[in-house]
Amino acid sequence: MANPNFGSRLGNHFWGIEMKKLLALTALAVVSVGGQAQTFPGSKPVSIVVPFTAGGPTDRVARDLAEAMRKQIPGSNFVVENAAGAGGTIGATKVAKAAPDGHSLLLFHIGMAATPALYRKIAYKPLEDFEFLGMVNDVPMTLIGKPQLPANTYRDFENYIRANAGKLNIAHAGLGSASHICGLLWQSNLQTKDAMTTIPFGGTAPAMTALIGGQVDVMCDQTTNTTQQIESGRVKAFAVTTAKPLAGHPVLKHYPSLQEMGLKGFNLTIWHGLYAPKGTPAAITKTLNDALKKALKDPEFIKKNEGLGALVVTDNRTDPAEHKKFVAAEMVKIKAAVDAAGKYAD
Ligand code: ASP
Numbered sequence: 403m404a405n406p407n408f409g410s411r412l413g414n415h416f417w418g419i420e421m422k423k424l425l426a427l428t429a430l431a432v433v434s435v436g437g438q439a440q441t442f443p444g445s446k447p448v449s450i451v452v453p454f455t456a457g458g459p460t461d462r463v464a465r466d467l468a469e470a471m472r473k474q475i476p477g478s479n480f481v482v483e484n485a486a487g488a489g490g491t492i493g494a495t496k497v498a499k500a501a502p503d504g505h506s507l508l509l510f511h512i513g514m515a516a517t518p519a520l521y522r523k524i525a526y527k528p529l530e531d532f533e534f535l536g537m538v539n540d541v542p543m544t545l546i547g548k549p550q551l552p553a554n555t556y557r558d559f560e561n562y563i564r565a566n567a568g569k570l571n572i573a574h575a576g577l578g579s580a581s582h583i584c585g586l587l588w589q590s591n592l593q594t595k596d597a598m599t600t601i602p603f604g605g606t607a608p609a610m611t612a613l614i615g616g617q618v619d620v621m622c623d624q625t626t627n628t629t630q631q632i633e634s635g636r637v638k639a640f641a642v643t644t645a646k647p648l649a650g651h652p653v654l655k656h657y658p659s660l661q662e663m664g665l666k667g668f669n670l671t672i673w674h675g676l677y678a679p680k681g682t683p684a685a686i687t688k689t690l691n692d693a694l695k696k697a698l699k700d701p702e703f704i705k706k707n708e709g710l711g712a713l714v715v716t717d718n719r720t721d722p723a724e725h726k727k728f729v730a731a732e733m734v735k736i737k738a739a740v741d742a743a744g745k746y747a748d
Contacts, residue, residue, distance in 0.1 A: 442504050442686045447479040450507045450676075453493025454575055455486045455605030459541065459624035463674055464509045466706050467538060470697035475689070486604035489578030489747065491517050491524050498526035502533075502679040504686035509538070511674045515732035517578040519740040520747040528729055532677040533687050536694045536720035537728065541624040541672045541712040543584050543643040544657065548616045549636060556640040556663045560592065563620075567597035573609035573618040576602050577747035580672045581609070584622035584643060591665040613637055624672055625711030629653055643670040654711050673715075675725055687722070695720045 448471075452464045461484060468480035485493035490513040500506035514528050526532070545556075553559035563570065572589075574581035582600070589598065598620065603609040606623045613621050614636045622643065632639040633653045641660045645668075648654040660668040676694060678687060697703055698714045707714050718724045740746070 442689055443475065443478045445479075446505055447481045448505050448507060449481050449483045450509050451483050451485050451493045451497050452509055453485055453487075453490035453513070454579070455603070455607045456482075456484045458575070458605040458607035458610070459580075459627035460509060460511060460674070461605070461607065462626045462710070463539060463541070463707075463712070466703055467509065467676075467697060470700045470703040471693050473700065474693035474696045484605075487576065489513060489517055489520070489576030489582065491521055491526075491578070495525045497677065497679055498531040500679050502681035502683075504678060504682050504690060506679065507535070507690070508532070508677040509674060510677065511541075511580055511672045512583065512732065512736075513578050513580065514675060514677070515729050516583060516736045516740075518733060519737040520578040522746055523748050528733065529726065531680050533680060533682045534722040534725040534729070535676040535678055535687060535690050536722055537715045537725050538674040538676060538694070538698065539707055539712045539714045541626050541674070541710075542648060542654075543580065543622050543624055543670055543672060544628045544632065544639050544654070545584075545588065545620070545622050545641045545643070545660070546613065546628055546632065546637045546639050547620050548613050548618065549638055550616050551619065551638055553640070554638070556658055556660075559640040560663070563592070563594060563597055567594060570597065570619040571599040571601050573601045573603060573606070573612060573621040575604065575606045575609065579606075581606050581621060581623050584670055585620075587668065587670060588622060588643075588660065588665070591660070591668055610637075625654060626707075629710045643668065645669040648711055651711050673728075675729065691720070691722055 450464045450468050452461045454460045461482065464482045468482050471480045472478055485496045490510060494508055494510055497506050497508035517524055518528060547559065553562045572585050574585055576582065601618050606627055609621055610627060610631060612618045631637045639657050641663055642648055642654060642657050644659055645661050647657065647659050698720060704714050
């Protein structure tokens with residue numbers, strides 16, 4: 403006679419092993435919601451909110467990251483949602499106020515640290531209203547111009563800007579955006595601060611369209627948006643914002659660094675980080691942090707980044723505590739600079 407316990411023992415054993423395997427494989431977090439055990443992410447998509455328009459550099463990073471994250475949690479669905487406007491503050495507010503269930507995340511760049519200094523009335527406090535999930539990558543910027551500009555070298559470009567003071571415009575993605583910060587720093591280093599009119603967009607994707615079409619003259623934007631446009635000759639590039647030229651990059655290596663061109667100490671790289679609303683359960687943030695760490699080791703993600711001049715972060719920068727410490731330090735640095743200038747967005 404069959405052992406009546408055999409089937410169930412075998413069954414428990416089987417399920418024990420399979421469940422363990424499944425949990426390890428899918429990195430599911432089991433969380434208690436209203437006293438009920440639930441798995442995360444389950445069948446509901448995880449939305450990565452990009453606080454700028456679709457098709458731009460932050461969006462590009464988010465879409466590549468969503469794909470890499472999806473691979474780490476089989477069966478999951480990471481999607482990108484664009485919530486553009488006001489230098490990224492609309493999207494960041496949206497996530498700060500979202501349900502802390504791991505299904506609304508924010509991918510934001512240096513603006514996470516810059517917007518609280520520039521906007522005194524924003525509805526979020528980065529260090530209090532978010533869980534830090536780890537940093538993602540570092541992206542250099544490029545100074546670019548419309549294809550019709552007569553200059554071909556940085557020197558000619560600078561002379562052209564000075565000679566045409568008051569007649570040119572510079573595009574950016576809103577006050578506090580990376581393109582805004584870069585344009586400000588560049589112009590104040592050149593001491594031509596009021597030489598150009600600033601034109602804000604909801605992101606640098608539409609700004610790029612305007613630049614290619616010749617409706618705006620100049621822009622400073624991340625290489626994740628500019629590399630392909632430079633390569634195809636749709637815009638003119640004049641310099642990179644990193645301290646040294648990007649010697650190893652097939653397209654960007656042709657441009658000098660602003661520092662080399664005499665802008666002493668100019669060194670600007672845009673970092674990105676991933677965030678969840680404050681109060682997201684620790685089991686979920688751990689699942690997301692584990693998936694992020696693995697995603698950043700995905701050779702395809704690394705290759706895509708490097709192709710566009712960006713570098714995926716390594717070491718302990720994916721550690722949430724390190725990420726938070728870094729943003730806190732950046733906030734202090736940027737606030738001191740903004741307060742010294744006395745110019746605010748609101
Ligand atoms: N590059 C933009 C910025 O200046 C943002 C974007 O469109 O992704 O911050």
